[in-house]
Amino acid sequence: MAEYATHEVFNQPQPLVDYDLFATNRPLRDALRFNAPQLDTAPLQALGRLAGSAEYQQHARLANVHTPELHTHDRFGHRIDEVEFHPSYHALMKAAVAAGLHGTPWAGEGASPHVLRAAGFMLFTELEPSILCPISMTYAVTPALRSNAAVYRDWGPKLTSRGYDPRLVPWRDKPGVTMGMGMTEKQGGSDVRANTTHAEPDGNDDWGARYRVTGHKWFFSAPMCDAFLVLAQTASGLSCLFLPRVLPDGSRNALRIQRLKDKLGNKANASSEVEFQGATAWLVGEEGRGVPQILEMGTMTRLDCALGTSGLMRQALSIALNHTEQRSAFGKKLIEQPLMRNVLADLALESEAATALALRLARAFDQRGDAHEAVMARLLTPIAKFWICKRGSHFAQEAMECLGGNGYVEEGGEGIMARIYREMPLNSIWEGAGNIMALDLLRALRKADAAAALAQELAPAKGMHAALDRLAASLPARVEEMATEIEARRLAQDVALAVQAALLAQQAPGEVFAAFCDSRLAGNWGQAFGTLSAGSAFDTILARATPH
Template sequence: MAMSDEHLLNQPGVNQPPPLADYNAWAADTLLQYWVSQFGGAWARERLHAYGELVGGELMRAGFEANRFLPELLSHDGSGERIDLVRYHPAYHRLMAEAVDAGLVSLPWRERRSGSRLVRAALFYLHNQADAGSCCPLTMSCASVSALRCEPTLAQYWEPRITAAPYDGRNLPFYDKDSLTIGMAMTERQGGSDVRANTTRAYPSGTNARVPSFELVGHKWFCSAPMSDAFLVLAYTDNGMSCFLAPRWRPDGGKNAIEIQRLKDKLGNLSNASSEVEFHRAFAWRVGEEGRGINTILQMVALCRFDCMLAAAANLCQGAMLAIHHTGGREAFGQPLHRQPLMQNVLADLALEAEAGLAIALRTAHALDNRGDPLEDAVVRLGTAIGKYWTCKRVPQHSYECMECVGGVGFINDNPLARLYRDAPVNAIWEGSGNLQCLDILRVMQRETRLFDAFLGELYGAEGLDERFDRYLRRLVAQLRVSDQQQYLARQLIESLALAWQGATLLRHGESMIAEAFISARLCSDGQMYGTLPANIDCSALIARAQPKVAG
């Protein structure tokens, strides 16, 4: 190599945009700001701005650390005594501490003001972009309050401590801590999502703290966040499937007989420890009515499902921002990459998908804030299932397309897109797979017709705003009324419902340019891959709207 060519070696920044780092994740996100404002969360701008500063800087770095240095199981101490301790990297505890302090667990329960669910959803969306794994214990802890309220005596003690700050990650009995976290253990190897096939048994052992107590015997195939202070567990009594709260430490100060068999070696969601556990006559309190455990724990599961939908929306938006940021600072084939027509089609399509997913996620958060209204109740009940099914299904392909926009750099583990892609499938699987969501929606359609008709009212609210949407809705309603082969065709029906709901939400609450693009691309087009938008779409406007707003 000639001496004159040496300047070509190891030149930083040559046609390589800087990483999207050390930025304010709230201030950079036009889509999040817009939808939070649309649904009444503008009062929390300063709070969201402060957390966005943490997420785009310190917590983003902590997320990488927590996913690099994984949880470690210590089953026994040096003397051979069983301790069942999971040790986390300090970065994980930092993520948990900041999230708890920001209100990701407590906000809906302690700040009973208009929009509290919405603002908590926005905080969760931001935190998910720093680290999806720590979102799992945050979700379960927040959602557990609704199930624990089925046993008021337990709720009186546990709720103030679950919703307390600061975070306390120490391995101590629950009564020695002011702040507690809650996990969940439902599924077993032989049943999976069919919890009625569970075999774990609960045997009466008297009363503790004025609540019936039991001893649990059995195995759980998935127990997430095994260092939680207590777990909501399903087990059979003589009166049927029941729900229990099993603390990690017994009320008498001894270690509860919950033994961790192993930590799961998962594809993604790595910072979060997921485990198999066995109960060897483990102490537990009954929660709710005996024999109605599924109904009790579904109070928690429903909110967990909403967070799965929300996390999927966060993944969509983060992926689109990363792809647009990278292509906006790179040239290929003689011109800026993000200005080439085919790349513009892909980027605009990714941005459109992201906004449609975020729109229905925060519409559901708004409905959670307004329970008691029949329409809002229908959006909570059906919108959560429809949104979880559809948004979670869209994430893996979307993440891959974002990675392809970035190229080989996005396939490297140092790039957030690699982790985004590994984490992409989990929200579709956890808290009920896609088929379960579809069957749940069919059940409502067939058995709770008034509730389903109320949800259709949400779609009819956009009638008259766009003739193409009106035609799509009429065809959809006609299809829904045909009962033959509904289960076989369930995915097609739910996909159509999801697209109609996204279209209605964008028409009623979104920017007209976004609604127009969505209806043209999703309701009136046959394109299957991302990057197949019709020619009438203003791709530059869609890209500019989703582009992260950062200095430099």
């Protein structure tokens, strides 16, 4: 029987693979030059090559396809509470730890360590974001652990080590460790003061005041970390406690994993519900002072939410540009079609503005000894978390649409877009959703001379665009009035846009700055991406954004 060829495969783009994420990201490199001009970028160059490699893209795919599995008991009936991961998960964790994304700023290495780590975090997010949950939590809890000097003496060096060891063994037998957090409960969520988990005194030992913890946690991410900081009610109120998975004598702590969460995205990371059945823990800081400590840790993880979404934006944009540069329709490459150029340029502006704001916040973390930077860290954390993360899902949907049906499927190189889309809402929800961030902004305005600090931040761009000048002039009065709660989201949005514009004025080409201000501030823009004015510098914007 004759064989007939039904069709030839053509006009299908090659996937974006084996490329250098750092070298091809001009907005990131310019933001680094602005925020940390003396920074040694050699580690970022190496990470950019690794994160763009076919080998590690395959690891990212496998870690999300073969999701974590919970084993509560061994075959003999012993309680073990272990989570099994695919080898690719461990390969990714090893790479992230080796890059110092969990502890660089606490190791005393080099200048601008928070900025360096932030840029690395963004690059790795483009590869695989969900394994960064334990990385981010380790980064956030390390400084808080100093409030228990004895525990920090033993665990501090392990928390900044670049050695990854997934075994569930005592800390002293591992080259490096990771830590998580356990805060929210089913009845309270963000209202941690409603927590019912309680801790009873159980004497003292080498690590200080010891407690027995009984209760539950509704969202307990990365349960295979080596230890956790948890909140529990004590005689003096809500307190912060250090709870290791394996106790100093080598026995397993009474932390029972009830189930793993079946989530929309973040598939490679194990999020769980747990119960503490008289688990052993040690006090960190003062009894009854758990809320201030968790707020400080939340500041660190909120920075990572802004960084993570910025990284996902960049990845989605890169995939969309790669696709449209190769795919033809109606006689032209998609990227040559006027409407598609508008969409891509609009996405490029959003991505660059997010990168600028996220790295500016990281610089504030590096310079907290400076009075202005301390205020900006407090002010920009909820603003960046709110605005960048809010834009993420809309951004991902529009980038997916650039690929058409190819972007909606899970397989192949362009299937990464579906994973990005499912991942995007997480950073907006985790560590405080939009309303929590807006309320946190109001608290920041009450505690610092925010109006003066904001005016100083915007001053370098004064006179460069009329719309920015008008917005900047209106903000001091709104900030000093501390806006009513019902207007807090609008204030967070406007401050974010003003700061993004001022940053672009200083670190991006004039055409990028002008297009951002014309669209976001002057109203020459619609209610969807792809509505820039015809006079925008599309060629400049797109050339700057291309990943090639």
